Amino acid sequence: MTKDAYVIEDAWAKLGRATPARIALGRAGAGLPTREVLRFALAHAQARDAVHSPFDPEAMARDVAGLGFETVAVTSAAPAREAYLRRPDLGRRLSEEGRAALAPFAGTAPDLAIVIADGLSSTAAHAQAPAFLAAFKARIAEEGWSTGPVVIASEARVALGDEAGEILGARAVVMLIGERPGLSSPDSLGLYLTFAPKVGRTDAERNCISNVRGAGLSHEHAAFKLAWLLKEALARRLTGVSLKDESDLLLIAGHPPAPRIG
Amino acid sequence: MVYRQLAGSNSYAFRDLKELMAKATPVRSGDMLAGIAASSAEENIAARMCLADVPLKAFLGEALVPYEIDEVTRLIVDSHDGAAFMAVAHMTVGDFRDFLLSDAADAPTLAALAPGITPEMAAAVSKLMRNQDLIAVAKKCRVVTKFRNTIGLPGTMAVRLQPNHPTDDAAGITASILDGLLYGCGDAVIGINPASDSVPVLAELLKLVDDIIQRFEIPTQSCVLTHVTTSTEVIARGVPVDLVFQSVAGTQGANSSFGISLATLQEGYEAALSLKRGTLGENVMYFETGQGSALSAGAHHGVDQQTLEARAYAVARPFKPLLVNTVVGFIGPEYLYDGKQIIRAGLEDHFCGKLMGVPLGCDVCYTNHAEADQNDMDTLMTLLGAAGVTYIMGIPGSDDVMLNYQSTSFHDQLYLRDVLELKRAPEFEAWLQSMGITGPDGRLKPQGAANRLLSVMPNLAA
Numbered sequence: 001m002t003k004d005a006y007v008i009e010d011a012w013a014k015l016g017r018a019t020p021a022r023i024a025l026g027r028a029g030a031g032l033p034t035r036e037v038l039r040f041a042l043a044h045a046q047a048r049d050a051v052h053s054p055f056d057p058e059a060m061a062r063d064v065a066g067l068g069f070e071t072v073a074v075t076s077a078a079p080a081r082e083a084y085l086r087r088p089d090l091g092r093r094l095s096e097e098g099r100a101a102l103a104p105f106a107g108t109a110p111d112l113a114i115v116i117a118d119g120l121s122s123t124a125a126h127a128q129a130p131a132f133l134a135a136f137k138a139r140i141a142e143e144g145w146s147t148g149p150v151v152i153a154s155e156a157r158v159a160l161g162d163e164a165g166e167i168l169g170a171r172a173v174v175m176l177i178g179e180r181p182g183l184s185s186p187d188s189l190g191l192y193l194t195f196a197p198k199v200g201r202t203d204a205e206r207n208c209i210s211n212v213r214g215a216g217l218s219h220e221h222a223a224f225k226l227a228w229l230l231k232e233a234l235a236r237r238l239t240g241v242s243l244k245d246e247s248d249l250l251l252i253a254g255h256p257p258a259p260r261i262g
Numbered sequence: 263m264v265y266r267q268l269a270g271s272n273s274y275a276f277r278d279l280k281e282l283m284a285k286a287t288p289v290r291s292g293d294m295l296a297g298i299a300a301s302s303a304e305e306n307i308a309a310r311m312c313l314a315d316v317p318l319k320a321f322l323g324e325a326l327v328p329y330e331i332d333e334v335t336r337l338i339v340d341s342h343d344g345a346a347f348m349a350v351a352h353m354t355v356g357d358f359r360d361f362l363l364s365d366a367a368d369a370p371t372l373a374a375l376a377p378g379i380t381p382e383m384a385a386a387v388s389k390l391m392r393n394q395d396l397i398a399v400a401k402k403c404r405v406v407t408k409f410r411n412t413i414g415l416p417g418t419m420a421v422r423l424q425p426n427h428p429t430d431d432a433a434g435i436t437a438s439i440l441d442g443l444l445y446g447c448g449d450a451v452i453g454i455n456p457a458s459d460s461v462p463v464l465a466e467l468l469k470l471v472d473d474i475i476q477r478f479e480i481p482t483q484s485c486v487l488t489h490v491t492t493s494t495e496v497i498a499r500g501v502p503v504d505l506v507f508q509s510v511a512g513t514q515g516a517n518s519s520f521g522i523s524l525a526t527l528q529e530g531y532e533a534a535l536s537l538k539r540g541t542l543g544e545n546v547m548y549f550e551t552g553q554g555s556a557l558s559a560g561a562h563h564g565v566d567q568q569t570l571e572a573r574a575y576a577v578a579r580p581f582k583p584l585l586v587n588t589v590v591g592f593i594g595p596e597y598l599y600d601g602k603q604i605i606r607a608g609l610e611d612h613f614c615g616k617l618m619g620v621p622l623g624c625d626v627c628y629t630n631h632a633e634a635d636q637n638d639m640d641t642l643m644t645l646l647g648a649a650g651v652t653y654i655m656g657i658p659g660s661d662d663v664m665l666n667y668q669s670t671s672f673h674d675q676l677y678l679r680d681v682l683e684l685k686r687a688p689e690f691e692a693w694l695q696s697m698g699i700t701g702p703d704g705r706l707k708p709q710g711a712a713n714r715l716l717s718v719m720p721n722l723a724a
Contacts, residue, residue: 011711014722015441019427019434022659022671023441027706030676032659040636040659044668047630085595085631086291120631180594181630182666 007033020184043183050178050186052081055118055125057152063130064116067137070149072105074098074164078155091157093199094164102151102167110148112140112230113170113197117156121178121186128189128213129176135219138259139227158192158206165197172233173197174226179210188213191222193229195239205240207233224256263324265316269308276309279316280326283382284566285309286389288606292554292567292597299566314356314390318347321382327563327573332514333524338380338576347378355386362387362399362617369404376403376619381512381572384614388568393606396613397649403616405652407584408543409504411449411481411689413652414621419684420450420653421675422585422623426664430457432470433719438658439474440715445672446700447656449690450585450623451505451548453485457664464488465501472502474718478697481689483540483584485548490522490530497533505548505584506534512551512573515561524577531581542689545584550625551575552589553607554597567597568607572614579620585653586620588612590642591628592667601638604628608642612651623653627669636660636668643670647678654678679704 010024025036032040061071075098078090094102116129133150140147151164158175165173175192182188189212194201207229212222228247233239250257265276276282284298286309293299300306322342329335349371350358361367367375388396406414413420425438435454442448452471456464464486471484483504486493490508497503508527511517517524527547534546551574556562562570571588578586588611591604598604608624615622626643628634643654660671678684685691685704694700697714701707 008708010441010444011709011713012440012444012716012722015437015719018437018719018722019431019658020663021425021427021434021438021657022661023438025659025673027673027676030673030680032671032673036659040661043661044630044635051631086599087295088596089295180666182663183630183661183668184663185666186630 004033040183047181047183047186050121050123050181053122055122055154057154060116060126060129060152064133064150064152067130067134069133069147071152072101072149073152074101076153076155076157076160081155084155088157091155092159094160098153099167102164105149106167107169108148109169109171111145111171111234112147113151113161113165113168113173114147115151115153115161115164115173115175117153117160117175117177119156119177119190120180121188124178124181124187124189124213125176127187128219132176132189132212132219132222135223136226139223142259143227143231145230159201161192162194162197162201163199165194166199170197171195172230172239174230185211185213185216188216191226193226193233193239195233195237207239207243207245221256265312267308267312269304269311272304272308274305274308274312276312279320279324280565282309282313282316283326283386283389283569284564286313287566287568288389290567290597290603290607291595291599292557295596296557296562296564296567298564310390313386314354316355316386318350318353318355318358318383321380321386326382326565326569327513334512334514334517334573334577337524337580338573341580342380343377345378346375349375350378355390358383358387359390359395363395367399367402369402372403372617373619376617379618381576381614381618382569384617385569385572388610388613391613393609393645396609397645400613400616400649403650405616405619405621407545407621409483409540409545409584410542411687412542413450413584413687415688417683417685418687419647419651419675419678420623420687421447421656422450422653423448423452424455424655424657424662424669425452426455426662428457428664430463430467432466435467435470436474436719437722439471440718441658442656442672443715444699444709444713445656445676446686446694446706447672447675448480448482449687450653451483451485453487453548455487455665459488459492461492461496461499464492464496465499468496468501468503478715479693481687481693487550490526494530494533497537502539503534503537504539505546506530507548507550509550510574510577511555511559512570512577513556513561513563516556516559517577519559519561527577527581545582547578547581547583549578549583549586550589551586551611552593553611554593557597558593568610571611572618575615575618575620575622579618583621585623586615587623587625587653588615589625589627591632591634592625594629595632598632600633601628601635601641604632604634605638605642605645609645609649612646612649621652624651625655625669627655627667629667639668639670643674643678644681647682647684676706
């Protein structure tokens with residue numbers, strides 16, 4: 001765009017290097033310059049698309065099967081996106097069909113049940129979950145954990161993992177779920193680990209690893225953290241506020257140690 | 263007591279005052295989620311017609327949340343000012359609306375009445391009011407508070423400078439503070455939402471803001487928005503704390519889910535007062551609220567979310583806060599679905615707070631999973647500006663990079679000042695002028711790289 005005589009630029013533009021916040025934007029009268037209005041509108045459009053883009057459970061199943069995992073697809077009790085957004089309680093429970101889909105695996109009692117869900121950003125689930133799982137697979141092999149089928153859940157909230165994990169009889173469940181998208185992070189994945197999953201667990205009984213994405217926490221680092229937490233959870237038989245993440249103490253120059261197998 | 267109403271050819275019955283209030287509330291997703299909303303448009307209006315005939319006195323006789331199990335109800339009942347209430351004691355809710363809109367309800371009359379108004383009365387009358395009524399009456403209410411400047415004077419609107427950073431980086435926060443000050447923001451408070459809850463990190467942030475305020479003798483106050491018990495601990499360590507912050511809600515159970523009680527708030531209040539850091543006044547508390555928090559905590563007792571929100575202002579009121587704001591669109595679409603619901607809720611909250619004598623501001627905001635956008639925020643902030651809102655947020659480019667939501671920006675407040683001729687707190691306005699940031703008309707002056715403020719970050723300034 002050409003230099004605009006009506007835009008008052010801010011003399012402190014270099015301050016912008018210190019923060020990702022939108023500072024020193026300049027102004028046109030009291031308003032934002034055209035370039036900034038459009039830059040913001042694009043970021044909002046991307047975040048909206050992340051919320052509303054349909055989740056593709058078949059593509060997810062192909063990606064996850066490609067990593068050597070068995071998969072099973074389920075839906076929540078929320079019939080569609082609008083109901084999902086209005087009724088968080090429905091997104092926390094399996095549909096009848098979902099429960100039926102898990103029935104063949106009931107009581108298989110894996111060490112860890114893995115659930116991948118769209119959550120509030122299907123974009124994040126597609127962009128991050130398979131790549132994260134590829135990194136985490138090496139940690140699973142390292143510890144010799146059994147995992148059962150990867151559950152791929154549509155229109156799901158975090159607590160849906162409790163019901164899925166309970167049906168499988170899993171010792172713990174991890175939910176890989178698209179996080180509420182921000183303007184600067186529409187594709188961020190959250191990981192929620194819950195020991196002894198059953199319907200009715202509260203958020204205080206989970207450990208969360210958030211901001212898993214390229215520009216945030218790397219897949220390798222997140223996989224290392226999750227493995228550390230799971231090991232502790234299985235040994236101490238709990239997750240939540242009583243389990244503090246101390247995996248950072250094991251980092252080598254800020255990086256997780258490489259898995260021994262994988 | 264059962265309430266009955268005919269509407270058209272249908273007859274409606276409402277089990278008690280609580281049910282009547284919920285069914286009379288303008289439609290919103292949170293009450294639907296709770297299963298307490300009116301089941302048809304006609305029932306909604308029938309409930310309002312019925313509510314219009316309920317005497318205000320009924321709210322003193324029938325608690326919506328039982329007195330025995332809820333300390334917020336006990337606070338409301340035990341501290342009710344019967345003498346102030348006398349002026350309206352004979353009125354029904356419908357009469358009360360007419361009175362509030364009339365010329366008889368001028369600023370001194372409304373101020374004298376405030377201690378006699380319970381949150382349930384404020385909520386009830388708001389349910390009968392259109393958006394323009396909520397604006398017109400709130401504009402007549404005058405609530406003035408002071409710490410290092412004077413907030414709430416007629417014709418003014420303050421701004422909280424909110425310089426958040428995803429990792430609490432000192433340089434990043436400083437850069438946003440300088441940008442905000444150079445855009446004329448920060449008279450309400452320079453208030454940081456920290457990513458961390460570690461005491462040493464919070465202490466550093468408090469010192470950072472205090473240093474800037476002291477160095478440039480800015481007539482404003484700082485706040486790091488952390489749990490009240492953490493602030494109390496930080497104060498005990500001798501760190502400079504201006505305002506003590508806490509999120510509050512309208513039931514004991516919801517407050518308990520925040521880890522607080524009235525006693526905890528009292529401890530924080532006394533700790534802040536003990537520092538005597540205010541130069542003009544002793545309003546030392548900053549509270550945040552928002553419709554839906556009690557339902558979210560599973561502690562709503564079947565009461566509608568707007569009434570519970572007004573009860574949160576009753577929690578705030580005894581602590582003489584400098585600032586209270588409703589973070590109206592932050593909680594998500596399951597409580598306020600779209601721009602229309604967010605706009606209505608923002609106006610209701612502001613009205614109820616002001617009627618109760620609380621200095622209400624509004625975080626005019628939305629999340630990316632709500633059916634709302636910048637145009638809805640433009641509408642709400644303009645309406646609130648017309649209603650005399652105490653303050654709004656100022657966030658760089660509307661994009662909070664720590665909390666991942668969108669609020670009002672440094673630019674937005676300039677727009678409101680231009681179209682509604684709103685001034686800043688007078689002491690802050692004078693400071694901006696002395697710094698060469700604004701001219702005598704309060705408008706921004708063209709700014710080079712030489713402003714003294716930029717000497718804080720010499721390496722990045724030019």
